[in-house]
Amino acid sequence: MASNVQPGIAVIVVAAGSGERLGYGMPKAKVPLGGEPLLVHALRGVLAAGVASQIVVAVPRGNDELRLLSETLTVETAGELRPDITVVDGGSTRSESVRAALESVAAGISAVLVHDAARALTPPEVFRRVAASLAEGALAVIPALAVVDTIKEVSPTGQDSAVVAPERVVSTPSRQQLRAVQTPQGFDLATLRNAHQAAGSLNPTQLAGITDDAMLVEALGTEVFVVRGSAHSLKITTRTDLLLAEALLEGQMAPRWVEG
Numbered sequence: 371m372a373s374n375v376q377p378g379i380a381v382i383v384v385a386a387g388s389g390e391r392l393g394y395g396m397p398k399a400k401v402p403l404g405g406e407p408l409l410v411h412a413l414r415g416v417l418a419a420g421v422a423s424q425i426v427v428a429v430p431r432g433n434d435e436l437r438l439l440s441e442t443l444t445v446e447t448a449g450e451l452r453p454d455i456t457v458v459d460g461g462s463t464r465s466e467s468v469r470a471a472l473e474s475v476a477a478g479i480s481a482v483l484v485h486d487a488a489r490a491l492t493p494p495e496v497f498r499r500v501a502a503s504l505a506e507g508a509l510a511v512i513p514a515l516a517v518v519d520t521i522k523e524v525s526p527t528g529q530d531s532a533v534v535a536p537e538r539v540v541s542t543p544s545r546q547q548l549r550a551v552q553t554p555q556g557f558d559l560a561t562l563r564n565a566h567q568a569a570g571s572l573n574p575t576q577l578a579g580i581t582d583d584a585m586l587v588e589a590l591g592t593e594v595f596v597v598r599g600s601a602h603s604l605k606i607t608t609r610t611d612l613l614l615a616e617a618l619l620e621g622q623m624a625p626r627w628v629e630g
């Protein structure tokens with residue numbers, strides 16, 4: 371594991387969300403999965419990937435428990451070339467948490483992987499695939515899976531047909547070209563910093579529409595490459611997702627070792 375550490379890569383783990391939709395009354399990063407907090411699983415995946423020389427974790431502002439947990443786990447689990455761990459206070463949106471973490475990226479780092487703690491079971495292979503693409507020269511690279519459902523674009527029916535149905539179909543994009551996007555998303559550090567700086571001029575409505583870091587980089591006109599993600603990389607958002615993650619963790623499909 372330790373021999374895979376590539377100098378110059380930081381992995382940012384955003385774990386500062388409140389977990390409203392999960393409804394545990396605690397930050398999602400603390401919610402237990404198989405008896406351990408989601409953040410522990412997420413950090414284990416990062417450590418097992420062995421691509422990071424620094425890990426920056428964004429925790430909810432002032433949350434000493436998650437801070438300590440991050441620091442202790444990183445020290446206990448990593449090998450000889452263990453990554454430096456930095457814990458920062460996150461912001462009130464995911465983007466703000468990423469920006470807070472970007473400010474603490476160490477000198478000498480040239481690329482970053484931004485990962486959701488909520489994707490607690492992402493297999494190490496996915497981190498390595500993203501890192502490998504960056505090493506081959508990509509300035510931006512995201513993991514994604516083919517979409518299994520047919521996706522429709524819709525609009526509200528409005529007054530004319532509201533009694534018939536609330537929405538109508540506008541178009542059906544070809545599923546062949548659609549991908550469901552995951553994390554870790556990898557970037558050249560300067561490119562991601564520029565993208566976040568440019569986002570400073572967006573209005574609140576535009577900001578609310580920013581759902582991943584790649585969108586900001588796309589807005590700069592930078593080419594974003596796509597590598598294969600994993601079914602184990604599901605984002606734990608609702609109770610149903612947590613149940614599925616428990617099954618993946620305990621069952622025959624243990625995510626660390628089976629590539630989806």
Ligand code: CTP
Nearest residue numbers: 384385386387388389390391462463467487488
């Ligand atoms: N996140 C963050 N800072 C925020 C909001 C979100 O670091 N202010 C992180 C979350 O911790 C999570 C990832 O971004 O790892 C994706 O967010 P999401 O799944 O929406 O998590 P929560 O915001 O915690 O959940 P909810 O929206 O249900 O409150």
Ligand code: MG
Nearest residue numbers: 387388389464
């Ligand atoms: Mg959220």
